[in-house]
Amino acid sequence: MEMNRRELLQKGTRLTIGIAVGNSLLATDATKAFSQSANQPTSKTFPPKFLWGAATAAHQVEGNNVNSDNWLMEYLPHSMYKEPSGDACDHYHLYEQDINMLADLGFNAYRFSIEWARIEPERGYISRAELDHYRRMLEACHRRGLTPLVTYSHFTLPRWFALQGAWENPESADLFARYCEKATAHLGDLISYAATFNEPDIPYLFRWIVLPGAPPDSNLAATMAAHKAELRQQLKAPLFSSFLIGDAEKSRENMMAAHTKGKSAIKSVKSNLPTGLTLAMEDDQPAGPNSRFAEKQADVYGPWLKLARLDDFIGVQTYTRQRIAQKALSPPENAELTQMGYEFYPEALEHTVRYASKETGVPVIVTENGVGTENDARRVEYTQRALAGLKRCIDDGIDVRGYIHWSLLDNFEWIFGYVPKFGLVAVDRETQKRTIKPSAKMLGKIATSNSL
Numbered sequence: 380m381e382m383n384r385r386e387l388l389q390k391g392t393r394l395t396i397g398i399a400v401g402n403s404l405l406a407t408d409a410t411k412a413f414s415q416s417a418n419q420p421t422s423k424t425f426p427p428k429f430l431w432g433a434a435t436a437a438h439q440v441e442g443n444n445v446n447s448d449n450w451l452m453e454y455l456p457h458s459m460y461k462e463p464s465g466d467a468c469d470h471y472h473l474y475e476q477d478i479n480m481l482a483d484l485g486f487n488a489y490r491f492s493i494e495w496a497r498i499e500p501e502r503g504y505i506s507r508a509e510l511d512h513y514r515r516m517l518e519a520c521h522r523r524g525l526t527p528l529v530t531y532s533h534f535t536l537p538r539w540f541a542l543q544g545a546w547e548n549p550e551s552a553d554l555f556a557r558y559c560e561k562a563t564a565h566l567g568d569l570i571s572y573a574a575t576f577n578e579p580d581i582p583y584l585f586r587w588i589v590l591p592g593a594p595p596d597s598n599l600a601a602t603m604a605a606h607k608a609e610l611r612q613q614l615k616a617p618l619f620s621s622f623l624i625g626d627a628e629k630s631r632e633n634m635m636a637a638h639t640k641g642k643s644a645i646k647s648v649k650s651n652l653p654t655g656l657t658l659a660m661e662d663d664q665p666a667g668p669n670s671r672f673a674e675k676q677a678d679v680y681g682p683w684l685k686l687a688r689l690d691d692f693i694g695v696q697t698y699t700r701q702r703i704a705q706k707a708l709s710p711p712e713n714a715e716l717t718q719m720g721y722e723f724y725p726e727a728l729e730h731t732v733r734y735a736s737k738e739t740g741v742p743v744i745v746t747e748n749g750v751g752t753e754n755d756a757r758r759v760e761y762t763q764r765a766l767a768g769l770k771r772c773i774d775d776g777i778d779v780r781g782y783i784h785w786s787l788l789d790n791f792e793w794i795f796g797y798v799p800k801f802g803l804v805a806v807d808r809e810t811q812k813r814t815i816k817p818s819a820k821m822l823g824k825i826a827t828s829n830s831l
């Protein structure tokens with residue numbers, strides 16, 4: 380039976396998005412961390428000052444992000460989104476209660492993103508009021524002893540920026556750097572870690588995905604490109620583009636320049652602010668005799684990992700493994716699948732952390748790890764097994780600075796709408812009432828004791 384485009388995209392994206400997503404200020408402590416952990420290889424205790432947190436992204440929780448490209452795409456008559464984001468978790472208004480809840484659970488860090496589409500809703504117009512909103516969020520974190528890790532761009536873009544070609548626009552790097560400079564000037568004193576981008580490697584990841592039933596020489600990136608043509612027609616906007624549908628090669632070139640320029644802009648305001656980026660990293664494993672897994676790693680992560688060598692840390696974001704033959708394979712027949720269709724494989728985290736550390740030589744922060752499931756007991760097991768693997772990395776001397784779980788709240792999971800549940804905390808979308816799940820208590824306890 381022929382799938383419509385939304386089903387096709389959702390199926391293909393499920394295979395990926397869920398997978399798919401030395402000169403450092405911090406690196407100087409690496410040797411110390413090594414000798415500390417080498418002395419106590421069997422200890423269950425994590426290094427001092429280890430960051431324990433949960434993450435959100437503005438568009439997925441705030442609600443009414445009306446000046447963003449995603450909002451525009453969600454409300455089109457032929458949208459690829461299952462449902463629009465609407466009020467989301469109303470975190471825009473309820474942030475203080477959410478931050479207090481995170482602190483009460485025992486965590487010491489909060490990763491969230493600031494929304495460029497709110498801060499610069501029209502090209503060149505910077506909203507002081509919206510910057511003040513994020514200042515209040517940062518102040519709320521500090522009041523409760525939470526270290527804030529801030530992402531400057533978590534997928535969503537200002538509508539005007541998308542209408543001008545998004546990351547395909549040759550001006551995009553300079554436009555992003557200007558936003559980074561303005562945001563840091565207003566907020567930088569309260570930010571503890573800055574990431575320019577969340578998972579800028581995703582468009583390349585798409586090139587390795589063959590959709591079920593599609594010809595073997597096709598890939599998800601090509602499907603996305605076709606969708607872009609449709610969107611441009613619907614919007615009557617010949618240049619419209621967006622993060623997930625952009626031309627992968629042009630976008631990567633511009634996003635790499637944007638990272639470098641954005642980082643310089645951030646550092647021009649606050650030179651000692653640890654800055655980096657986060658990568659979607661699948662645990663790639665060879666399958667069969669002529670596996671192209673090394674080629675995939677070089678293609679998708681290679682250039683970003685090289686760039687990250689110049690950063691203060693690398694954010695690792697891992698959900699599952701991916702077995703690679705000529706292309707990415709579906710999970711094994713008998714594998715337990717998550718709500719996203721990914722293989723339940725928490726050991727992936729250990730492997731990607733080892734790989735990212737080896738390739739970059741800079742400290743690692745796990746900025747996302749988690750599982751989409753209605754069954755919270757599976758989240759508990761997933762997290763415990765992932766953390767056991769992370770501890771093995773630390774015991775082997777790898778400089779890991781923190782573990783930030785995805786996600787604090789059940790939230791808007793992009794084209795899948797509100798169906799997948801990644802939250803440590805459930806949200807009633809009618810009343811916005813939060814309900815803490817056992818996994819939140821389990822992880823909060825680990826955070827409080829800094830020990831497994």
Ligand code: BGC
Nearest residue numbers: 396397399400436577578792
């Ligand atoms: C993204 C999140 C997303 C999560 C779960 C990551 O790729 O950064 O925005 O919700 O994966 O799919």
